[in-house]
Structures are given as structure tokens and as C-alpha cells.
Amino acid sequence: MQSKKQIITFAALAVVLAILPWAITGGFENGKSWLRAVDFALLYIMLALGLNIVVGFAGLLDLGYIAFYAVGAYSFALLNSPHLAAVLPAWLMHPPLLVMLLIAACVAGVFGVLLGTPTLKLRGDYLAIVTLGFGEIIRIFLNNLDRPVNITNGPQGINNISKVNIAGYDLGRPIEWFGLKFDTVHLYYYLILAFCCLIIFVTLRLQRSRIGRAWVAIREDEIAANAMGINTRNVKLLAFAMGASFGGVSGALFASFQGFVSPESFVLMESIMVLCMVVLGGMGHIPGVILGAILVSITPEVLRDVINPLQSAVFGERLFDPENLRMLIFGLAMIIIMLLRPEGLWPSKRRAREFHEHEEEAKA
Amino acid sequence: MNPLLDIKDLKVAYGGIHAVKGIDLNINKGELVALIGANGAGKSTTLKTLVGMVKPAGGEILFDGKPTARLAPYDYVGKGLVLVPEGRGIFGRLTVEENLQMGAYVRNDKADIANDIDRVFSLFPRLKERRSQLAGTLSGGEQQMVAIGRAMMSRPKLLLLDEPSMGLAPIIVQKIFEIIRMIAAEGVTMLLVEQNAKLALQTADRGYVMESGRITLADSAANLLANEKIQQAYLGE
Numbered sequence: 259m260q261s262k263k264q265i266i267t268f269a270a271l272a273v274v275l276a277i278l279p280w281a282i283t284g285g286f287e288n289g290k291s292w293l294r295a296v297d298f299a300l301l302y303i304m305l306a307l308g309l310n311i312v313v314g315f316a317g318l319l320d321l322g323y324i325a326f327y328a329v330g331a332y333s334f335a336l337l338n339s340p341h342l343a344a345v346l347p348a349w350l351m352h353p354p355l356l357v358m359l360l361i362a363a364c365v366a367g368v369f370g371v372l373l374g375t376p377t378l379k380l381r382g383d384y385l386a387i388v389t390l391g392f393g394e395i396i397r398i399f400l401n402n403l404d405r406p407v408n409i410t411n412g413p414q415g416i417n418n419i420s421k422v423n424i425a426g427y428d429l430g431r432p433i434e435w436f437g438l439k440f441d442t443v444h445l446y447y448y449l450i451l452a453f454c455c456l457i458i459f460v461t462l463r464l465q466r467s468r469i470g471r472a473w474v475a476i477r478e479d480e481i482a483a484n485a486m487g488i489n490t491r492n493v494k495l496l497a498f499a500m501g502a503s504f505g506g507v508s509g510a511l512f513a514s515f516q517g518f519v520s521p522e523s524f525v526l527m528e529s530i531m532v533l534c535m536v537v538l539g540g541m542g543h544i545p546g547v548i549l550g551a552i553l554v555s556i557t558p559e560v561l562r563d564v565i566n567p568l569q570s571a572v573f574g575e576r577l578f579d580p581e582n583l584r585m586l587i588f589g590l591a592m593i594i595i596m597l598l599r600p601e602g603l604w605p606s607k608r609r610a611r612e613f614h615e616h617e618e619e620a621k622a
Numbered sequence: 623m624n625p626l627l628d629i630k631d632l633k634v635a636y637g638g639i640h641a642v643k644g645i646d647l648n649i650n651k652g653e654l655v656a657l658i659g660a661n662g663a664g665k666s667t668t669l670k671t672l673v674g675m676v677k678p679a680g681g682e683i684l685f686d687g688k689p690t691a692r693l694a695p696y697d698y699v700g701k702g703l704v705l706v707p708e709g710r711g712i713f714g715r716l717t718v719e720e721n722l723q724m725g726a727y728v729r730n731d732k733a734d735i736a737n738d739i740d741r742v743f744s745l746f747p748r749l750k751e752r753r754s755q756l757a758g759t760l761s762g763g764e765q766q767m768v769a770i771g772r773a774m775m776s777r778p779k780l781l782l783l784d785e786p787s788m789g790l791a792p793i794i795v796q797k798i799f800e801i802i803r804m805i806a807a808e809g810v811t812m813l814l815v816e817q818n819a820k821l822a823l824q825t826a827d828r829g830y831v832m833e834s835g836r837i838t839l840a841d842s843a844a845n846l847l848a849n850e851k852i853q854q855a856y857l858g859e
Contacts, residue, residue, distance in 0.1 A: 468727070475713065475724055482711045485673070487699030487728035487776070611756060612715050 306535040306551035308504025314542035316497035317477025322393020326502040328524035330509025366506025374498035415520025540602030632681035643835035656822040659832035702779030710769040714758025725775030742771040763794035819856035
């Protein structure tokens with residue numbers, strides 16, 4: 259049942275999203291780099307939604323989530339670059355996009371289960387420490403798997419990753435359609451947006467499914483959930499696998515968009531950023547998580563452009579290194595938001611109630 | 623006819639301590655059986671063992687004629703063996719209605735589930751008023767109602783109740799027991815573990831008395847109520 263109002267909102271949103279890249283590249287002088295930032299924001303939305311399944315729905319604190327992004331990115335890189343082309347069988351190289359994303363999702367999902375299995379009985383801080391270690395292990399492996407057999411090319415990373423090819427169109431080259439020149443950033447915007455929408459749709463369906471309810475039950479009380487007939491082990495592993503596979507898809511798109519991957523892109527700070535998006539936006543609430551991902555990924559970029567004029571205006575000269583000041587302001591903003599709105603910027607009704615439970619009790 | 627639940631020589635040990643030292647107990651379909659005894663007699667341990675939360679050290683449990691030894695804890699609900707645990711174990715941060723829905727997790731029939739929620743609400747009108755309130759903000763008696771209602775949502779064949787009167791005001795206890803009688807009248811088989819022996823025996827058809835891990839007496843509830851020893855030890859007369 260969809261009301262007229264919903265359909266109109268939806269259509270308006272679709273139009274805005276379709277025009278957005280043109281507005282950006284047309285409206286700003288360095289529009290392409292802004293559009294790049296938007297593309298990355300979309301990738302982060304996918305990541306945040308994946309992590310939201312693990313942290314927001316199932317209540318399992320994961321500090322190594324970026325590892326799955328890395329696994330997806332390297333899966334894509336290895337199968338779509340000359341690096342291993344001589345070793346791998348030819349039929350495996352350059353698979354069609356959907357097959358490739360399926361591979362990335364599956365490989366990441368397997369790693370998700372690999373992380374989930376030994377940590378089934380851990381919760382909270384203990385789980386956080388193990389997942390943090392896992393994330394680092396993956397990164398260090400990628401860093402060192404250039405010897406004795408060169409698989410990941412170590413810290414140099416993998417270069418010359420081919421762009422996605424859809425129905426004969428190479429997204430690496432500009433395409434002319436209807437008199438418009440679609441650059442690679444434009445093409446990738448639409449590509450990533452499409453998969454982002456798919457992931458949003460899947461997450462929405464998951465939340466309202468039986469599995470979604472089982473995750474909530476586990477988050478609230480694992481023993482009681484077990485007593486309700488929920489197979490807590492499988493349901494938790496499923497949360498890890500689903501979350502990881504979203505990360506894998508995002509990682510694969512990242513690798514092809516960037517054309518280059520190295521272990522440096524998958525440091526602990528990235529895991530923490532994705533977690534910030536989830537918590538800041540509103541854990542477990544899909545619109546909130548999307549908002550969080552956009553804010554956390556775009557704000558530093560905005561500050562990059564704003565910080566120097568701001569400094570000159572306030573102090574009359576450039577006193578601080580803009581990079582440091584940027585992160586300082588960003589960090590401060592996050593602290594203030596969390597102090598003022600601990601439930602997140604746009605929380606689910608449930609979570610907002612949890613944070614105001616005592617008020618409700620007082621009323622009752 | 624075989625009993626619905628047949629416990630044979632059940633033994634349970636925590637480390638080296640034998641909490642249950644070989645008990646026999648059976649429940650027929652449609653019966654309300656009370657298991658009474660002092661603190662630490664092994665009553666709650668027996669119930670926990672029945673739903674797989676504690677593994678037995680020996681003996682056998684047959685439910686519906688089949689041994690339960692190989693079931694995982696989450697399998698029991700589907701088989702129709704449901705425990706309302708001591709301290710209730712409800713989802714405090716979910717609403718009353720969500721708690722009830724969670725009770726029907728193993729079922730797939732949406733329309734029937736909605737019917738059953740209405741049935742629970744007719745048993746507990748108080749819960750209907752508070753259906754969208756967070757369960758953790760309810761009073762103790764109301765939480766106990768949620769716990770019992772949630773267990774009913776899985777359509778149990780045998781409902782195990784662990785100390786439903788614990789921590790509740792006497793007037794609420796009366797109310798809870800009224801509901802237990804109503805559920806029994808609907809034909810649900812129940813095993814009731816209670817320290818409030820008098821009330822339990824007044825409600826039940828049969829009773830077992832447990833003392834330090836052993837069943838010392840088994841009889842009809844009326845006979846147990848009339849038994850002098852029981853009166854002295856448990857009924858405070």
C-alpha cells in the first residue's frame with residue numbers, strides 16, 4: 259500500500275539523484291573531485307548498511323569490518339588486473355560484472371563466517387577486541403603476501419585494475435549519450451548508486467523478515483532468544499556473512515573505480531569511520547545509517563575546502579596545518595553530536611525509546 | 623496411553639554436586655502437575671534439564687514417547703515443550719506485542735498468530751492496554767503475564783512454569799493462579815514448580831514433593847493437601 263505522497267517523494271528523490279552529478283560537475287569549478295567524493299559516499303553507505311546488520315540489528319560490535327571491504331576489493335583486483343593474469347586460468351579472468359560481484363560477495367561472506375565461528379560466544383568488548391585483531395590480520399596479510407609467492411604484491415598494491423564493462427560499454431572511457439558527455443565519475447556514480455539502492459532494498463526487506471526479528475531478539479537477550487526456538491548460532495553467523503558480503507560488493511566496486519588497491523586503504527581508522535557512520539546516524543535505523551554515512555564521508559571533504567578561508571577570516575593568517583585542523587573540527591563535531599544525541603541523529607523509534615526509557619517509566 | 627512426559631531416573635550434577643539424584647516423574651496429557659519443595663531441592667534444575675538448558679548426568683526423558691537427549695535448546699519450542707523461566711526472561715526493550723510475536727517465532731501461520739495474540743489479550747486484558755509499552759517498564763505481575771502469554775504463543779503441548787509467584791504481591795499471585803487455571807481449563811498440560819505449596823496443590827491435579835534431589839512423595843493434590851507431614855513442612859499449619 260503506497261500513498262500518493264510516498265510516490266511523489268520517491269519520484270522527486272529519483273529525479274534529484276539522477277541530476278545530482280550534473281549539478282555538481284556543472285556547478286563547481288572542481289566539480290569532478292566533488293563527484294568523486296559523492297561516489298565514495300555511496301560506497302560508504304553500502305559499507306555502513308552492511309555493518310549495520312552486524313552492529314545495529316544483531317548487536318555484535320565489529321571493529322574489523324573494513325577487512326571485508328578489503329577482501330572484496332582484492333578479489334576484484336586479482337581477477338581484473340594483469341598482476342596474476344599469467345598464473346590464473348584465462349576463463350577466470352575478467353568475469354562479467356554481476357558474476358564478479360557475486361564472487362566478491364561470496365568470498366567476503368566466507369570470511370565473515372570465518373570470523374564469526376570462533377567468536378560465537380563472545381559479546382561486547384571481548385568481541386570488539388577479536389574483530390579488531392581480525393581486521394588487522396587481514397591487512398597485514400595483504401601487506402606481506404608478496405613473499406614467498408607474490409599474491410597481493412605487498413605494500414605496493416595492485417595496479418592497472420580494469421574498469422567495469424557493461425554490455426560493451428567500457429566505463430573507463432567517456433561516453434556520449436543524448437548530447438551529454440558521461441565521464442568515468444558520472445558512469446560510476448550511476449553504477450554505484452544502482453547497487454546502493456539494491457542493498458538498501460535488501461536491508462529493508464531483511465529488517466522486516468523473520469531473520470530480522472531473530473537478530474533483534476539476539477541483540478536483546480541471547481538466552482531468551484534461544485528459548486524462543488531461535489538457532490542463535492546460525493542466525494549470528496548469517497548476520498556476519500550478510501554484513502560481510504555487503505562489504506565485499508562495496509569493496510569490489512571501490513577497486514574498479516579507484517583502479518588501484520593497496521593495504522593502506524584498509525587500516526583500522528577506516529573500520530572506526532564506518533562504525534561512526536552507523537552509531538552517529540542511528541544504529542539499526544536504515545535512513546539514519548544512510549544519513550550518517552553521507553555526513554561522515556562528506557564532511558571532511560567539505561572542511562578541506564572551507565578550512566583555509568575560515569582560518570584566514572578568523573585569525574587573519576594560516577596558523578594551523580589545515581589537515582590537522584580539519585580532523586580536529588571533525589572529531590569535535592562527533593563528540594558534540596554524541597553528547598547531545600546519544601541515540602544518533604535519526605534513530606529508530608525503538609532506539610529513541612530505549613534512551614528515554616526512564617522518562618517513560620516516570621510517566622507510567 | 624503413554625504419558626506425555628516420562629522422566630526415568632533423571633540425574634543432574636553441577637560439577638561434583640548432585641542437584642538431582644535420580645527422579646521418576648510423569649505427566650499425562652491434560653494434567654496440571656505441581657512439583658513442590660524447599661529452596662535448593664532441585665526443582666528448577668529439573669525444569670531446566672527438561673528444556674535442554676542443563677544436560678542430564680544420567681537417566682532418560684521421554685516427551686511424546688521420544689527421547690529428548692539429542693535436541694538442541696532451540697529445538698524444544700518446536701516440539702511443544704516450553705519453559706516460562708524463573709525471573710521471566712522477557713525481552714525488556716521490546717514492546718509487549720513484540721514479545722508475544724517472538725513467542726510465535728517457530729510458527730509460520732501469520733493469520734493464526736494474529737488470532738492467538740488476540741486470545742492472549744483476552745486472557746490478559748491488562749496486556750492489551752499496554753501492548754505497545756516496552757515490556758521492561760511493566761510491573762512484576764504484568765511481566766509474568768507477558769512471559770506466560772509469550773509461552774502460549776508457541777502453542778505448547780507442555781508448559782513448564784518455574785515459580786510464577788516469585789516476587790509478586792499476594793493479590794497478584796492470586797490473579798496469576800487464576801490465569802493458570804484458565805489455561806489448564808483450555809486443555810494445556812502443565813508442570814508447575816512452586817514454593818507456595820498450598821496454592822500450587824490447590825490448583826493442581828497431582829503433586830510431587832522434592833527434597834534434596836529426590837522425589838519423596840507423589841500423590842493426588844487433594845491427598846497431599848491432607849497429608850499431615852506436608853502440612854507441617856510446607857503448608858505452615
